[in-house]
Amino acid sequence: MKFTLYSRSYCHLCQDMLDALQALNDPARPFSVDVIDVDADPALVARYDELVPVLFGALDEPELCHYFLDADRVGAWLARRRAAV
Template sequence: MTRFTLYSRSYCHLCEDMLNALQALAPEGRPFEVDVIDVDADSALVERFDELVPVLFGRLDEPELCHYFLDAEAVQRYLDREPAKAA
């Protein structure tokens, strides 16, 4: 299954907006999972992301897909190249 990682904060309206917009892009019949990571729970993540949140990754070993606002085109390109896998 395709997976995204969203680095976020609990009090961040941009983070909530990005998560909602991302979930709305789930292709029919091909759901994906989103791991939401609270950067404030880890000082290393605060140091890395702090004011950049929300930050969205597809694969963690690749550059971010977007930050602040959802880049629907970048997400769609990622979905198009990820092979469909059984859940």
């Protein structure tokens, strides 16, 4: 399982969301997080500029949350994915 976190290097909310997400990681059923710097791509800046951090569980699904980690929503997403395996 993999999450995608759209982020900025100087954003404390981004680091807070990454830390909170990593706290949910289960060593028995781990997930990874791809951290994408929106400032590296003008198209990403145009799309996510003021929303970062933005977290996706799957890029073909709606975002799970932005600004702050929605632990309930992320937990439900993880439960659905783990049940499907």
